[in-house]
Amino acid sequence: MNKSRKKGLLIASGAVAVLALVYFGASALLANRNGNAPAGDYHNVVTLDPAMFTGPAHDAYLAAREHPELLIQLHCYCGCDRLRGHKNLLDCFRDDHGGHCGICVGEAVDATRMYKAGTPVDQIRDALRERYHRNQG
Numbered sequence: 471m472n473k474s475r476k477k478g479l480l481i482a483s484g485a486v487a488v489l490a491l492v493y494f495g496a497s498a499l500l501a502n503r504n505g506n507a508p509a510g511d512y513h514n515v516v517t518l519d520p521a522m523f524t525g526p527a528h529d530a531y532l533a534a535r536e537h538p539e540l541l542i543q544l545h546c547y548c549g550c551d552r553l554r555g556h557k558n559l560l561d562c563f564r565d566d567h568g569g570h571c572g573i574c575v576g577e578a579v580d581a582t583r584m585y586k587a588g589t590p591v592d593q594i595r596d597a598l599r600e601r602y603h604r605n606q607g
Contacts, residue, residue, distance in 0.1 A: 515542070517563040527568065530575040533582035534563035540585050541578060544595060547602035548573035573602055 515538050520531035534541050541560035548571050550556040559577055562568040568575060577598050584594045 515560060515564065517560070518566065518569070523569050526575045526579060527570075529582075530568055530578035531563050533578045534560055534568070537582055537585060540581060540591065540594070543591050544577065544581055544598060546574055546577060547598070550574070577602055 517534040517538070518531055520528050520535055523531050538560050541563070542558050544559040545551070546556055546559045546562050548562075550562060550567060550571070554561075554567060556562055556567075559574065559581070562571065562574040563578070568578065580601070581594050581598060584597065585591075589597075
C-alpha cells in the first residue's frame with residue numbers, strides 16, 4: 471500500500487471515530503435531557519433531599535439516596551414511565567413526583583426493606599410487580 475493511500479485511510483478512520491464519538495455523546499445527552507438516569511448509571515444521580523419530606527415520603531427519598539443501585543434496577547408501576555418519561559424507580563425521586571405518589575413511595579420503601587433483608591433484586595422485582603402492577607392504568 472502506498473504512502474498516500476495509508477494516509478487517506480488513517481484520516482478516514484479518524485473521521486469515523488470522531489463522528490461516532492459525537493453521535494454517541496449527543497445521543498447520551500439527549501437521552502439525559504429530561505433528567506432521567508441512563509440505565510445502570512446511578513453514580514451521578516441526584517435525588518431531592520429527604521429532609522424536604524415527612525413520613526413515608528421521607529423514607530422513600532432516603533431509600534433513593536442510600537440505595538440508588540437498587541432503585542435504578544426497578545420499574546415504577548404508577549405510569550410515570552409513560553406520563554413523565556421515567557426509565558426506572560430512581561427517576562421518581564429526582565424531582566418531587568415521588569413525594570406525592572403513593573405507588574412510588576410504597577415501591578421504594580418495600581424494595582429497600584427487602585434489599586436490607588438480603589432479598590435478591592430479581593425477587594424484589596417480582597414482588598413489586600405482583601403488588602403494584604395492577605395499579606398501573
